[in-house]
Amino acid sequence: MTAEPARRRDSAATRAALLDAATGLFAERGFARTTVRDIAARAGVNQALLFRYFGSKDALYAAVMAGQGRELLEAEQPERLLETVLRRMLEKTPRPGDHLLFTALRSEGIDSAAAEIRKALGDDYIRVLSTLTEAEDGDLRAELVLAWVIGISMVRSTSAKEPLKSADPEEIVRLVLSGARTLLERTEG
Amino acid sequence: MTAEPARRRDSAATRAALLDAATGLFAERGFARTTVRDIAARAGVNQALLFRYFGSKDALYAAVMAGQGRELLEAEQPERLLETVLRRMLEKTPRPGDHLLFTALRSEGIDSAAAEIRKALGDDYIRVLSTLTEAEDGDLRAELVLAWVIGISMVRSTSAKEPLKSADPEEIVRLVLSGARTLLERTEG
DNA sequence: TCGAAATGTAAGCAGTTGCTTACATGGCGC
DNA sequence: GCGCCATGTAAGCAACTGCTTACATTTCGA
Numbered sequence: 001m002t003a004e005p006a007r008r009r010d011s012a013a014t015r016a017a018l019l020d021a022a023t024g025l026f027a028e029r030g031f032a033r034t035t036v037r038d039i040a041a042r043a044g045v046n047q048a049l050l051f052r053y054f055g056s057k058d059a060l061y062a063a064v065m066a067g068q069g070r071e072l073l074e075a076e077q078p079e080r081l082l083e084t085v086l087r088r089m090l091e092k093t094p095r096p097g098d099h100l101l102f103t104a105l106r107s108e109g110i111d112s113a114a115a116e117i118r119k120a121l122g123d124d125y126i127r128v129l130s131t132l133t134e135a136e137d138g139d140l141r142a143e144l145v146l147a148w149v150i151g152i153s154m155v156r157s158t159s160a161k162e163p164l165k166s167a168d169p170e171e172i173v174r175l176v177l178s179g180a181r182t183l184l185e186r187t188e189g
Numbered sequence: 190m191t192a193e194p195a196r197r198r199d200s201a202a203t204r205a206a207l208l209d210a211a212t213g214l215f216a217e218r219g220f221a222r223t224t225v226r227d228i229a230a231r232a233g234v235n236q237a238l239l240f241r242y243f244g245s246k247d248a249l250y251a252a253v254m255a256g257q258g259r260e261l262l263e264a265e266q267p268e269r270l271l272e273t274v275l276r277r278m279l280e281k282t283p284r285p286g287d288h289l290l291f292t293a294l295r296s297e298g299i300d301s302a303a304a305e306i307r308k309a310l311g312d313d314y315i316r317v318l319s320t321l322t323e324a325e326d327g328d329l330r331a332e333l334v335l336a337w338v339i340g341i342s343m344v345r346s347t348s349a350k351e352p353l354k355s356a357d358p359e360e361i362v363r364l365v366l367s368g369a370r371t372l373l374e375r376t377e378g
Numbered sequence: 379t380c381g382a383a384a385t386g387t388a389a390g391c392a393g394t395t396g397c398t399t400a401c402a403t404g405g406c407g408c
Numbered sequence: 409g410c411g412c413c414a415t416g417t418a419a420g421c422a423a424c425t426g427c428t429t430a431c432a433t434t435t436c437g438a
Contacts, residue, residue: 009404009415032221036396046417051397115347122344126351137360140352143344144364147353148333151340154295155311155332158304162315163329164336171326175333175372182371183364198385198434225426235387240427 015053017043022064027099031061065104065117068097073124078131082145086176089153090169102153105146122146133184145180152176204242206232211253216288220250254293254306257286262313267320271334275365278342279358291342294335311335322373334369341365 021042025034036057040047054060076084088098104118122143129142152172156164164172210231214223225246229236243249265273277287293307311332318331341361345353353361 011415014415035394037394047396048398048418049416052415057396118347122351137352137356140356140360141364143351143353144337144341144361144368147340147344148337149340150343151336151338152333154339154343155336158307162311162332163326164332167326167329171329172333175330179333179368179372183368200385203385224424226424236426237388237428238386241385246426 011053014043014045014049017045018050018053018060019064022060023068023096023100026061026064027096027103030103036060062117064100065121068100070121070124071097072101073128078128081125081128082149082180083173083177085149086152086173087169089149089156090172102150102157105150105153135184141183144183148176148180200242203232203234203238206234207239207242207249208253211249212257212285212289215250215253216285216292219292225249251306253289254310257289259310259313260286261290262317267317270314270317271321271338271369272362272366274338275341275362276358278338278345279361291339291346295339295343295346324373330372333372337365337369 018039022034022039025038025042028034036047036050039060040050050057050060054063072081072085072088088094089102091098094102101121104121125146126139126142129145130138132138133141135141152164155162207228211223211228214227214231217223225236225239228249229239239246239249243252261270261274261277277283278291280287283291290310294311314335315328315331318334319327321327322330324330341353344351
């Protein structure tokens with residue numbers, strides 16, 4: 001950021017700074033707990049410009065989420081998706097994009113843009129995960145797996161020192177995968 | 190409520206009405222999204238009385254949570270706790286107390302009273318669930334199970350028509366229990 | 379009966395939120 | 409050089425938040 005002090009006025013750079021700041025803050029705090037003033041401040045920009053360039057906080061969120069958080073979905077083969085997602089989630093210093101994904105998925109609230117974006121993202125994950133089982137109720141099983149990932153992300157984000165926060169990521173991955181495998185493989189009770 | 194129109198002024202009844210209204214609203218919307226004005230309105234009471242009787246919104250939340258949501262913990266034998274919790278969560282019209290439990294457990298935010306209460310409640314559940322496994326990392330496994338329940342509660346509360354919302358509760362219970370059993374029973378990879 | 383304490387009410391304060399408006403200024407085509 | 413538009417700024421609005429204050433009314437013991 002602020003690489004080129006060349007042009008003193010640069011709408012593209014300003015837009016990018018706002019997008020950057022918003023990505024980081026939405027990832028750290030979620031949608032509701034992030035203020036437009038926070039975003040403008042981190043971007044080093046007057047907050048009125050946020051509205052000039054994006055129209056509203058909702059629209060800015062949509063702009064941030066466009067593309068973000070979908071790379072995994074497109075890059076990973078279904079068999080490895082869950083494992084990769086877990087590993088990314090458990091990284092000590094998660095990439096903002098990944099972090100944003102989990103914050104989005106577990107976002108509370110029926111309000112505004114966030115809810116619809118969350119739903120669409122979740123649906124995509126369920127679609128991929130459901131290809132892993134032959135069970136009739138594959139969607140349900142896939143959604144249960146996704147719910148698990150979301151729950152783990154939740155608990156980790158709100159607790160400071162519980163086992164989930166300090167445990168070896170490999171161990172967590174191993175345990176969750178074993179449970180998920182049971183869920184996806186067994187068809188009968 | 191409002192059984193006795195006898196005494197026109199009744200601090201106990203007013204307190205109870207506030208507590209009732211707060212229980213319902215906190216269960217439905219969570220802590221942050223519930224307003225003191227909402228609570229006072231539902232209780233049919235002047236909002237200043239909320240502060241006279243409880244001091245603050247935080248304190249009111251603490252009063253609501255005192256006792257609530259712990260009956261299951263004390264009443265159920267550990268082996269049946271997970272199953273019972275799941276069933277309660279999946280009930281079509283959950284009792285306010287149960288609903289409150291899940292809303293509390295999945296409450297976001299580092300702020301205020303809610304966070305500490307959530308943590309204490311979660312710790313209690315982990316303690317009980319961890320007795321179900323002999324693995325060394327029983328706490329971690331228990332926390333993963335709890336995270337699953339929380340995740341399911343999350344996903345159900347934010348989506349209107351996904352499989353999780355419409356599926357047969359028995360089926361969900363069966364699937365989750367099978368996954369959790371794998372998680373708790375297997376010690377080696 | 380009467381006065382203090384308990385109970386209830388209306389109004390508003392100070393802070394925060396998303397968003398708008400009226401204005402200043404820099405840069406580019408002519 | 410000059411004028412116009414893109415860019416940036418300061419201030420503030422209206423709604424909402426938790427909470428407080430100053431005041432009215434009821435209740436009940438003495």
